[in-house]
Amino acid sequence: MRVLLIEDDAILGAAVRDQIAADGHTVDWATRLDTARDCVGTVTYELILLDLMLPDGRGLDFLKARRAAGDATPVIILTARDQISDRIAGLNTGADDYLVKPFDLAELSARIGAVARRYAGNPNPQVEIGDLTIDLAQRLIQRAGQPITLTAREWVLFETFVQRPRALVTKAQMEERLYSFDAEVESNTIEVYIGRIRKKLGHDIIETIRGMGYRLGQPKRAAS
Amino acid sequence: MRVLLIEDDAILGAAVRDQIAADGHTVDWATRLDTARDCVGTVTYELILLDLMLPDGRGLDFLKARRAAGDATPVIILTARDQISDRIAGLNTGADDYLVKPFDLAELSARIGAVARRYAGNPNPQVEIGDLTIDLAQRLIQRAGQPITLTAREWVLFETFVQRPRALVTKAQMEERLYSFDAEVESNTIEVYIGRIRKKLGHDIIETIRGMGYRLGQPKRAAS
């Protein structure tokens, strides 16, 4: 699941981001409303976590604008205990849930899971690619019921493909996800990992687009 | 679901009782331990909400007595923020969850829902993993009829695996279940517990996924 976290507190934000990531979701973290606006303009999120007090405006205004624009993305509000009135206003404005700071990360996970389930329908969103079943939340890959284990790095790479099924992923994008921005890798690390993933999941799973990057292979449907 | 609320504060107790009732559960409300003892003696509850400071004794003693008597009814402890040590003791004694006062009623609902879900379905949900039989409600593990006992923390950890078979569980998730989210553990406690559980239940029971976390091992059944 792709989550947008709008929170200006560095400590709390990092904790929340890590927790969501640990739950198997992808997190974009904005500390300002204008950054957040850029995010929702370019990417479609399945959940937004919204702090109400931000350096460049009120979170409620952001929420109101989104709802006015017809965006129904689920929103969970993160609010301090002394902002009860804001909380009520948030629910009136169209928030789906709220968490009172300081909240427990386990509680956050539970709420996110609840929202995800409510809007996804099925309790565990599973992606099917070819003969593979992928559960991003549980970090589980199965072929015919048999689980396949990827290492940490292999998983990070493979996840980027699953999250953008038909998109082309360049080596630069992959390096960025594997390492922090400044880290430079001057070898064929990516190619090696692609090779390892292919060996585990099947050679057709990732398609090479020469000179550009890679892409998820097309699920070859069995002739019906 | 039938819930026993043990809480001596009139305001809080009434609020909690109303909230639980509004969620569709049946509530009995005791303000003293001896009243509570009468209740559990005559009625079987599926959940107990337990305040730790009561006019005629300590809630922990009540909990301890119940557990010693073989009662495995789920217990959620209601504790003030300055009673963290009690919280730890509660886990040692066999509580299932905590709520720190002042808590949000919505949060209470969520926790109750979580407990309800955990023990939902059949009254005695038994899980089989390999040659082990696990009874989550009774906290009982058997191998070939022989019971295996886990300590409090070992059980909490193992339970997180059983509740989500096949799912990958990160160390962060486990630390969060063992301790509260703000408590920091900077050692290899988790690894030690994993080791102990393996020694008791078998080495294949938990699989290590390096750099990511752990996962329940596969029950290796002969291919049919």
Place this chain on the structure above:
DNA sequence: GCCAACCTGACAGCAGACTGAATGCCGCGG
């Protein structure tokens, strides 16, 4: 055929995981 891009097998180094033992804490029984 030539070159660039990509694939693959092998391997050393090291971060992360495992283990046994020591320490401290708490409850219990003498």
Place this chain on the structure above:
DNA sequence: CCGCGGCATTCAGTCTGCTGTCAGGTTGGC
């Protein structure tokens, strides 16, 4: 009151296997 035993936690030492790198082979475009 003191000693005992079990559990939680920490630490140091060892070990495992993931990671990143390279060399050499293969593929595809022109």
